[in-house]
Every structure is written in C-alpha cells, then in structure tokens.
Amino acid sequence: METSLISRPEALSTDEVLLEVNSASFRYSARGPWLFKGLSLTVSAGEILSILGPNARGKTTLLKCLAGLLKPVAGQVSAHADIGYVPQDHGSGAAFLVRDMVLMGRTRMLRPFQVPRAEDREAATAAMLRVGVEDWADREYSQLSGGQRQLVLIARAVASGSRILILDEPASALDLRNQAKILAVLGQLAEDGFAVVMTTHHPDHALHISRNALLFVGSHDTRWGPVEEMLSASALSEVYGLPICLPRVLTDSGSRHVAVPDFGQGCRVNRITPVTIETSKENL
Numbered sequence: 001m002e003t004s005l006i007s008r009p010e011a012l013s014t015d016e017v018l019l020e021v022n023s024a025s026f027r028y029s030a031r032g033p034w035l036f037k038g039l040s041l042t043v044s045a046g047e048i049l050s051i052l053g054p055n056a057r058g059k060t061t062l063l064k065c066l067a068g069l070l071k072p073v074a075g076q077v078s079a080h081a082d083i084g085y086v087p088q089d090h091g092s093g094a095a096f097l098v099r100d101m102v103l104m105g106r107t108r109m110l111r112p113f114q115v116p117r118a119e120d121r122e123a124a125t126a127a128m129l130r131v132g133v134e135d136w137a138d139r140e141y142s143q144l145s146g147g148q149r150q151l152v153l154i155a156r157a158v159a160s161g162s163r164i165l166i167l168d169e170p171a172s173a174l175d176l177r178n179q180a181k182i183l184a185v186l187g188q189l190a191e192d193g194f195a196v197v198m199t200t201h202h203p204d205h206a207l208h209i210s211r212n213a214l215l216f217v218g219s220h221d222t223r224w225g226p227v228e229e230m231l232s233a234s235a236l237s238e239v240y241g242l243p244i245c246l247p248r249v250l251t252d253s254g255s256r257h258v259a260v261p262d263f264g265q266g267c268r269v270n271r272i273t274p275v276t277i278e279t280s281k282e283n284l
C-alpha cells in the first residue's frame with residue numbers, strides 16, 4: 001500500500017502507556033442498562049486499539065468516556081497526554097477552507113478571541129503534511145468528498161498537538177480506496193508514536209492495523225486483548241450471531257485476514273483471488 005505521499009516528521013517515543021481504563025462501568029441512567037461493566041485496558045504510544053461490537057452496544061459511548069466527554073459511573077479513565085477526538089463525519093459542514101478547519105484544532109491553545117499565532121499556522125501546516133491533505137488547503141471543506149473530509153478531521157486532531165487520537169468509525173461510508181487510504185494514514189500515525197483508538201464495523205480493518213481489540217460480547221461484557229486472539233472466527237461468530245470465517249487473502253505485501261459472513265449459503269471459502277488496492281491522493 002502506497003504511503004509515500006504522507007510526510008514523516010520525527011517519530012514520537014513508543015510503548016509508553018498514554019491511556020488507562022480501570023474497572024470502568026457506564027450506564028446513562030440509574031435504571032438504564034449497563035453498557036459496560038468493570039472494563040480495564042491500556043493504550044500505548046504507537047498502538048492502534050480497535051473497538052468492535054454489534055450496533056447500540058456502547059462503542060461510541062465508550063469512546064466518549066475515553067475522550068473525557070462522558071464520565072464513567074464507576075472506575076476511572078486516565079489520559080497521560082492530550083486527546084484529539086474525531087467524531088463521525090455527519091455532513092459537509094460550514095464553508096471553511098481546509099486550512100482553517102485544520103487550524104481550528106489549535107483553538108484549545110488560544111485565549112477567547114485570540115487570533116491564531118504563527119506557531120499555530122505552522123502546526124496546522126505540519127498536520128496537513130503529516131496526514132497528506134496539504135494539496136487541498138485552499139479548497140472549501142464542504143466541497144470535499146467524504147474520504148477527503150475524514151482525513152481533514154484527522155489532520156485537525158493532529159494539529160491540536162494531541163498524542164492520543166480517538167476516532168468514531170473513521171472508515172464508515174467510505175469506498176474501498178478511501179478505506180485503504182484512511183487505514184494507511186492511521187497506521188502511519190501509529191508508527192510515528194501516536195496512540196490511536198477507533199471504533200469499526202470492519203473486523204478485517206481491525207486485524208489489518210490494530211495491535212489490540214476490544215470486543216463487546218454480551219449485554220455489558222467486553223473482552224480486550226491482542227487483536228488476533230480477540231477477533232477469531234469463533235469469537236466474531238458468537239458476537240454477531242452468524243457464522244463468520246476468516247480466510248487469508250494474498251496481497252502484494254504478504255497476506256491478511258478478511259471476515260466473510262454467512263449470508264445464508266454457508267461460509268465455506270474455497271478460493272480467494274489475490275487483491276491489491278492501490279491508493280493515491282489524486283484518486284480520493
């Protein structure tokens with residue numbers, strides 16, 4: 001997969017724990033159902049954690065707890081670095097230029113009504129280079145495609161100087177090429193020492209780029225651990241309630257798992273054709 005278009009500034013130190021969750025539990029109301037109970041995990045610099053589970057189980061809620069937007073009812077979330085939260089892109093947004101959207105990531109460093117400083121503009125430019133969106137700097141955000149907008153939102157989080165990036169379904173509603181591009185960018189950010197947490201409905205995305213996975217398994221049960229252990233065919237079949245197989249496909253760079261659900265004909269996989277997805281910014 002091509003990543004050469006993404007600039008690579010100096011790497012941050014890796015393997016330092018940046019986010020810790022200790023016995024956290026959450027429900028929205030005293031009589032409401034628990035979404036998770038006694039959840040513990042860590043996320044280190046250089047790591048991607050993927051969060052998976054069926055709809056309405058609490059993935060976005062957990063992300064909000066990790067980002068400090070919601071407080072667990074019990075237990076603690078401790079962040080040892082600043083957090084950039086990238087929500088799902090729900091629309092085209094206002095008529096801002098891309099460079100101004102990214103510059104907004106600096107807002108928390110400014111006093112009310114303070115004009116962005118030279119260092120803020122430099123940080124925004126560096127973030128655009130790091131994520132590979134610099135060519136669109138003078139384009140209107142609202143006129144970008146969904147994949148392009150998602151990358152701009154990631155650049156905005158990077159511009160904020162945050163070392164922890166928390167992303168809600170960053171590849172949802174994107175075509176295959178844009179999914180590949182987003183995964184390449186997130187992989188690169190992790191290699192550069194960011195800690196990345198994302199929700200996804202794509203087990204193969206998680207298997208492709210994550211070190212660890214958190215799986216919502218029951219009404220409030222979660223499992224956390226190495227992605228290959230958490231996302232086995234049997235675990236996915238149990239969680240999603242249908243047979244799922246995980247064949248390996250050959251790619252130009254090796255091989256990787258894809259999740260193949262049973263749509264009613266049984267999930268035996270006889271033959272997988274090698275797949276290659278070329279990515280380039282021009283095609284976004």
Ligand SMILES: Nc1ncnc2c1ncn2[C@@H]1O[C@H](COP(=O)(O)OP(=O)(O)OP(=O)(O)O)[C@@H](O)[C@H]1O
Nearest residue numbers: 028029035053054055056057058059060061062199
């Ligand atoms: N502010 C809120 N107040 C009360 N209940 C809420 C609130 N936000 C979400 N919920 C409920 O909490 C549950 C979990 O929602 P959440 O959005 O975290 O799920 P999710 O796993 O991210 O779902 P999806 O995969 O569909 O995006 C759902 O039943 C939802 O209706």
